[in-house]
Amino acid sequence: MQANIGIIGTGTVGSGVIEIIKNQKDLIKNRTGVEINIKKVCNRTIEKAKALIDESKITESYEDIINDNEIDIVLELIGGYDPAKDIIISSLKNKKHVVTANKAVIAKYGKEILEEAKNNNVSIAFEASVGASIPIIKTIKESYAPDSIQQIYGILNGTTNYILTRMEEGMSYEEALKKAQDLGFAEADPEFDVEGKDAAQKLVILAKLAFNGDLDDNIFTWGITKISKNDIRYAADLGYKIKLLAIAKQDDEIELRVHPTMIPKDHELASVNNELNAIYLIGKQTTKSMLYGKGAGKLPTATAVVADIIDIAKNKQDNLYLKETKKKDINKITSRYYLRYNVIDKPGVLAQVAKILGENNISIAAVQQKEINKDVVPVIVITHEALEENMIKAIKEIDQLEVAKEPTVLIRIEDIH
Numbered sequence: 250m251q252a253n254i255g256i257i258g259t260g261t262v263g264s265g266v267i268e269i270i271k272n273q274k275d276l277i278k279n280r281t282g283v284e285i286n287i288k289k290v291c292n293r294t295i296e297k298a299k300a301l302i303d304e305s306k307i308t309e310s311y312e313d314i315i316n317d318n319e320i321d322i323v324l325e326l327i328g329g330y331d332p333a334k335d336i337i338i339s340s341l342k343n344k345k346h347v348v349t350a351n352k353a354v355i356a357k358y359g360k361e362i363l364e365e366a367k368n369n370n371v372s373i374a375f376e377a378s379v380g381a382s383i384p385i386i387k388t389i390k391e392s393y394a395p396d397s398i399q400q401i402y403g404i405l406n407g408t409t410n411y412i413l414t415r416m417e418e419g420m421s422y423e424e425a426l427k428k429a430q431d432l433g434f435a436e437a438d439p440e441f442d443v444e445g446k447d448a449a450q451k452l453v454i455l456a457k458l459a460f461n462g463d464l465d466d467n468i469f470t471w472g473i474t475k476i477s478k479n480d481i482r483y484a485a486d487l488g489y490k491i492k493l494l495a496i497a498k499q500d501d502e503i504e505l506r507v508h509p510t511m512i513p514k515d516h517e518l519a520s521v522n523n524e525l526n527a528i529y530l531i532g533k534q535t536t537k538s539m540l541y542g543k544g545a546g547k548l549p550t551a552t553a554v555v556a557d558i559i560d561i562a563k564n565k566q567d568n569l570y571l572k573e574t575k576k577k578d579i580n581k582i583t584s585r586y587y588l589r590y591n592v593i594d595k596p597g598v599l600a601q602v603a604k605i606l607g608e609n610n611i612s613i614a615a616v617q618q619k620e621i622n623k624d625v626v627p628v629i630v631i632t633h634e635a636l637e638e639n640m641i642k643a644i645k646e647i648d649q650l651e652v653a654k655e656p657t658v659l660i661r662i663e664d665i666h
């Protein structure tokens with residue numbers, strides 16, 4: 250079998266794909282019978298492409314790839330929405346299969362893209378868009394096809410997991426971010442990662458596939474910038490670790506959220522450290538399993554892209570569909586909560602906090618006062634299960650108390666079983 254491909258974008262991932270196809274050509278052919286032939290390559294900065302491949306294969310316009318009758322599979326590896334979405338849709342309309350690593354486009358326009366692929370009887374593959382080298386898309390689509398996935402818990406962003414791991418060792422958030430930037434795990438502008446937006450896009454893709462839901466990419470997202478190393482230490486004292494967790498649950502409605510989460514420190518996800526990613530799935534029949542590995546990087550990501558090319562060349566066709574699905578209102582979720590107040594240490598303060606929580610139907614499971622003998626002290630409250638909207642209202646009221654010296658820190662607790 251021969252797969253004639255056109256590559257649009259020769260940055261980190263695109264250059265990795267070219268490298269793998271060059272270096273592993275024989276291995277791929279022997280193992281799978283597929284011979285991958287790069288027909289055309291396009292990159293905005295043409296010199297970058299020239300450094301990677303014979304000049305005769307380089308074109309200045311991606312239109313040349315989309316409209317080339319001899320190309321069977323188009324690789325969209327430029328990222329972002331525009332012109333990436335257009336490239337994908339136009340290629341599908343031209344009856345070309347598409348492989349992409351683009352989480353943004355699939356999270357936002359997944360339904361339209363899947364329908365376009367189906368209408369034209371071609372495939373759209375996007376394994377690399379979530380978890381890079383971790384074969385989570387394939388696992389959900391194929392291995393879990395006979396099962397009903399109930400819950401997904403993901404550590405889907407390497408940057409934040411790296412930062413939280415360093416903070417466990419005593420670094421401040423700022424020190425850990427700087428180290429992540431120095432090592433290339435974090436961008437100069439880290440907002441997309443540290444605010445949880447990257448993890449949110451990936452979660453939406455997983456949830457679409459796991460629940461066959463037409464879910465939009467506007468989900469509750471809360472980043473790690475307000476977490477202090479003291480919270481990490483206090484969580485450890487209570488038997489928990491803090492992870493930026495992407496959570497999806499199937500009930501009458503689909504619950505989707507990304508936020509720092511306290512998870513039991515003996516849970517498998519708690520041992521996923523540094524820049525690694527993991528996805529913990531709970532299926533009705535299969536019960537629990539976890540996939541774990543490199544969630545980014547040139548060759549891990551490019552390997553997933555090339556594996557998608559091989560699947561398509563072997564005529565593996567999906568029948569993906571997305572149906573109308575209701576997302577749960579974040580205000581209606583329930584959780585246990587960790588709250589940290591910085592309050593003036595004087596008699597009656599705890600009673601004021603407890604009164605507000607009680608008036609909002611929130612019951613306290615445990616209270617700890619840290620670092621006594623100071624004027625302003627951190628007070629940790631762990632609650633029983635409470636309604637999110639009640640909790641947010643209570644915090645607003647507590648933060649207005651005269652004794653409250655800093656906004657309350659809230660971390661949701663997930664006792665994953």
Ligand SMILES: NC(=O)c1ccc[n+]([C@@H]2O[C@H](COP(=O)([O-])OP(=O)(O)OC[C@H]3O[C@@H](n4cnc5c(N)ncnc54)[C@H](OP(=O)(O)O)[C@@H]3O)[C@@H](O)[C@H]2O)c1
Binds near residue numbers: 259263294297311352
């Ligand atoms: N890097 C990873 O570890 C990783 C992991 C998982 C998924 N992904 C996804 O993979 C995709 C590519 O990421 P990347 O890290 O390879 O990005 P990158 O290094 O920035 O590469 C993107 C390439 O696309 C080129 N490009 C941009 N607009 C173009 C256009 N209109 N026409 C032709 N070429 C264009 C850029 O050209 P210039 O040379 O002019 O900049 C650049 O070489 C993204 O969707 C990303 O989210 C990446």
